[in-house]
Amino acid sequence: MLTLTPIERDMHRLLRSLAKAGDPVDPLSACIGYKEFVQRVDPHGLDPYTSRGQMRGLYPKLGHISVYEHQHGRPLLSALVIRKATGRPGSGFADLASQLGFEAAEEDEFWKHQVAQVVRFWAADDPVMLMDSAMDQVLKELGSIRRAVRRLTARPGEKG
Known part of the structure; x- marks a missing residue:
């Protein structure tokens, strides 16, 4: 079983709060853009992997959080983090889902389903x-x- 680093725990906490506040009727409203996500998790830019445009360091952390969630039998929490320009996650999300054994015939539908499951799970509290x-x-x-x-x-x- 994986454990989360301190910054990953902060990310996990933020994602859980977004999911809890999400609307099960409109689960996509719980999504957050990568840039806003980083600013909310690390507003002072203290984490070297996510500060000042170093977004590449964010992706492995989000993947780690989803692996952690998968190992605990929960939906992929990182589904909530999207590219604001497209309103969809980066390609790494589908790649990770495939590595975890999910069969995603249609990546967009799989992602939407994960978002709905995340919101339903955490909003139920x-x-x-x-x-x-x-x-x-x-x-x-x-x-x-x-x-x-x-x-x-x-x-x-x-x-x-």
Whole structure:
């Protein structure tokens, strides 16, 4: 399981607050542009990876946050960060989704679906949902461990 760096935790906190304040009827209204996002997370430009036009450092951090969310059984929180000019995320979002095993036949629809899921999940502000998503991931991991142990302890010729 991944852990978030201090600046990534600040980013995560901002994204959660945007999602919580989002309107499930109009989830795209929760989105924020890259530049505004950086200004709100690091208004004094203290983080060397996001300050003064160093946006390239932002993308891996957003990807890390989405991997973290995926590992915890939640939708990809970084879906909320978009290019203001296009109203869509950068190409890295679809690339990351593919790496995480999502089948995105239509990238734009996949992204919109993720935004809707993010807003629905966090706007519900339901601690049971939050705990359930974490527990689902723990149970999934335990199932993987159980299968691996069975394979390791199976006698030759037996199926584990």
